[in-house]
Amino acid sequence: MAAARALLRSAAGDRSAHRPAGGLGELLDGMHQAPPELLPVVATRAGRALGLRITIYLVDYEQRVLHPLGEPEGPHLTPLGVDSSLPGRAFRTVETVPSTRGEHPRLWVPLLDGVERLGVLDVVPPRGADLGDRSAPGLPVVVRPDRAPGDHQHALRRRGGLCAPAAGADLIWQLLPPLTAAxxxxxxxxxxxxxxxxxxxxxDYALSSGSATLAIFDAVGHSMRSGFVAAAALAASRSTRRVGHGLFEQARAVDETISGQFPGGAFATGVLAELDLRSGRLRYVNAGHPEPLLLRSGKVVRRLTGGRRLPFGLGTGVLTVAEEFLQPDDWLVLHTDGVTEARDHNGVFFGDERLVDFLEREAAAAHPPPETARRLVKAVLAHQNGVLQDDASVLLARWVKGDELRP
Structure with missing residues (x-):
């Protein structure tokens, strides 16, 4: 992880006085001007200056395949499975993994944006180098987290660029926050x-030193309009939250936005939640959405059944805010009905019981939230033989009360 952090500091434009000398320093100083499609070339040149060969692999948006970001005129490189390869292990565990097999020993280094997993770097050191030194000090960064990637990277991460997204889905994706934060x-x-x-x-979510807010939405239907309704719900809650308003005002803003902009019965289920990170006090509103789950000491101990109201866009009715107190190391699990209502070829639902069993097994394996979320979506997709009948979304949160950050 030290290598990945060093990479990200350089990628974010860390132009402190502590710079590499000579040509490499000049190269890193100029990286902020590199077009996204030339990042593989920059990585190659930077690695060469250190006596390394560096290749970038970006994970697809489904987090199942690592796709090489190769040079246009370079050799053809094969995509690598997240669940079936050493690079995938580096991605899953967020740990540098050495490989001594083959003609060229190498290091597989996790590539992070903060704590969000972007992919891995294939780092081939000079012959005879000691792979026991996994920190790879001085390794330059080749991907910048402080700007949006180019269209080439987006295409690469969409199943290798083999399919184009619908406009509504692309709108939602651009509105989402980073997949992981801490x-x-x-x-x-x-x-x-x-x-x-x-x-x-x-x-959606927002984090500060004293609080965390969470939101999840599921708009009715499977059309372009559904994507726009979900985008409007997300934007309404986010903009209201950002000017300092709480759950009541956020819920009202989502209601008014959906009913005002989409007349004719459009609505969205959802959960809005606020957590005080000092006391563990959780306040939440549930607008016709699946009940959040509370995971404690490896067991699902409670369904959060309070704060019920009509779906957003159908009027507030009686709006109440429910409360729950979390204990250190508790997990909060939010999901859409596409998880539990996923059906196999016999029409059998993935179901609440299967979801609980999955979460408790993952807790026993001590997987962190990003890996648990990835594995859950993979399990839901496998239950349906790779074809979803509905969106399936999860939002997992873990409160550790002052413990060290654990990505």
Missing amino acids: TGDFTVSGLLEPCYEVGGDAF
């Missing part, structure tokens, strides 16, 4: 499946 007290990770087709799922 403070010293709190880690949150979300995933949406599918990423490329029209759907009505969306999620």
